Amino acid sequence: MVPPDGVILEQLSEALELKLRDDFDRALDAVDPGELLEHATLTQTAVDRGVFGLDALFVVGDELFDYEFRPEQGLGNALAGRLGTEAGPRHAPNLRRVHGGELGGPDSHNCSTCHSKGGLDGAGHNTQNAFLRGDGDSTRSADIRNPPHVLGLGPVEALAREMTLELQSIRDRALKTAAESGKPVEAVLAAKGVSFGSITALPGGALDTKKVEGVDPDLVVKPFGWKGHQATIRGMVEESFRIHLGIVSTADQSRLRDGKLDAKDLGDGPWYDPDRDGVALEVDEGMLTTLTAYLAQLEAPIVKPPQTPDLADAFARGRALFDRAGCASCHRPFLGLENVVLELRPTDPEYADRPPIRVNVAEDGEQPKIEPQNGRRTAYNVHLLSDLKRHDMGPGLATPKPQRGIPPAVFLTRPLWGLAFAAPYLHDGRAPTVDDAIRLHGGEAAQARDAYTALATEDRAALQVFLLSQTRQPKVQIP
Numbered sequence: 001m002v003p004p005d006g007v008i009l010e011q012l013s014e015a016l017e018l019k020l021r022d023d024f025d026r027a028l029d030a031v032d033p034g035e036l037l038e039h040a041t042l043t044q045t046a047v048d049r050g051v052f053g054l055d056a057l058f059v060v061g062d063e064l065f066d067y068e069f070r071p072e073q074g075l076g077n078a079l080a081g082r083l084g085t086e087a088g089p090r091h092a093p094n095l096r097r098v099h100g101g102e103l104g105g106p107d108s109h110n111c112s113t114c115h116s117k118g119g120l121d122g123a124g125h126n127t128q129n130a131f132l133r134g135d136g137d138s139t140r141s142a143d144i145r146n147p148p149h150v151l152g153l154g155p156v157e158a159l160a161r162e163m164t165l166e167l168q169s170i171r172d173r174a175l176k177t178a179a180e181s182g183k184p185v186e187a188v189l190a191a192k193g194v195s196f197g198s199i200t201a202l203p204g205g206a207l208d209t210k211k212v213e214g215v216d217p218d219l220v221v222k223p224f225g226w227k228g229h230q231a232t233i234r235g236m237v238e239e240s241f242r243i244h245l246g247i248v249s250t251a252d253q254s255r256l257r258d259g260k261l262d263a264k265d266l267g268d269g270p271w272y273d274p275d276r277d278g279v280a281l282e283v284d285e286g287m288l289t290t291l292t293a294y295l296a297q298l299e300a301p302i303v304k305p306p307q308t309p310d311l312a313d314a315f316a317r318g319r320a321l322f323d324r325a326g327c328a329s330c331h332r333p334f335l336g337l338e339n340v341v342l343e344l345r346p347t348d349p350e351y352a353d354r355p356p357i358r359v360n361v362a363e364d365g366e367q368p369k370i371e372p373q374n375g376r377r378t379a380y381n382v383h384l385l386s387d388l389k390r391h392d393m394g395p396g397l398a399t400p401k402p403q404r405g406i407p408p409a410v411f412l413t414r415p416l417w418g419l420a421f422a423a424p425y426l427h428d429g430r431a432p433t434v435d436d437a438i439r440l441h442g443g444e445a446a447q448a449r450d451a452y453t454a455l456a457t458e459d460r461a462a463l464q465v466f467l468l469s470q471t472r473q474p475k476v477q478i479p
Helices: 007-032 035-039 042-049 053-066 153-181 233-245 250-257 285-296 308-326 434-439 443-453 457-467
Strands: 098-102 130-134 143-145 183-193 194-201 336-338 341-344 356-359 381-383 391-392 409-411
Touching: 042 285, 053 285, 053 356, 098 336, 153 183, 153 194, 153 233, 153 336, 153 341, 153 381, 233 250, 233 285, 250 285, 285 341, 285 356, 308 457, 391 443, 434 443, 434 457, 443 457
Parallel strands: 098 130
Antiparallel strands: 130 143, 183 194, 336 381, 341 356, 391 409
């Protein structure tokens, strides 16, 4: 369906504005290298004082996402020959395709290089796979990750926070009851209809977490990363700067100084320059806040059913088959969200008393957004097709090694919204098609996989029509 003329004109205006801004950015950086980064850097103090609104944070965050960092701005490291194969053999910036342990690459100059498929902020091709936690040389040694799209992150973090609060409230009530009764109390853990096993509170205040499922014992739902190892957008941004760009945050420097971070993951230099590249200030809290606010305001993917009668019928049948095959038991069609205001805070203790940046994930930033459940907008549906829980997917999909204590075969249920522009599929991009991806499911998903493969050919095709209708709103782009 062709959008109305007014919508097309609005999109053209936005695309032209973006094009002019990009052209200006390139010209500015060409004339005076490094000036653009200064132009696109907002201090945390200025953000705290409200000098810049969310619109400004979005624009500047967009520039940072696309900015190509240089060695003089902290890109990479100068650790060649100091930490064996982990640090890499070359002079600064010491780029390499295969990461050396947790030290990382660096393997890129900016964020947008690996998040571009299907449009800005999209997924990555196989050629953009990251080779993590390797020996710094052979791809066979690495834990491969395909870059996912970064749309809809704001609602996802907001959902995870609500689920965490639900789970931890159950834990706290059980502890209180156990203390008052003097007897062990077993409590069933569930959040937004998703079961996370159970926990036993003991009278002395201890917890038995052996029956907790799909989440860490701290009951913090971590919705980011293929294995679900990060709780916040900010955590992912900070980690990505470090392992993909070799850019160390001031917060990590403070943690290193205070003995709260393993030095080998940053380098063997002093706490203020652990990667020995001569750049002490690489990414500060203001830059992290800006980029986090940008990502939190990105559009949400949409469902776009086919328009032709035959394919529309296939879409409807595929939606029903998705439930019947058992796919929806993990890939929940939607989760309900009540509090749409996401508070973004610095992690550096120096800024602990600063007011948060508040992003309304149902209104602020790019459209389209998540949909309200009612006219009063007191609750919203997030159609992410995930339960935000970790599951054992069997040995066939297992990674070479654990990640932050998460076993090799365990993965977060991947949100399927935006699936149409996210090929290739699975954590390492091994599946070129949706059909391939489903057939490679195992472990807890084996029953649903078998139900899918037992379907008639036309029914499998219908289910794929439904899945490939999970897409993003088309936008005008000016190259």
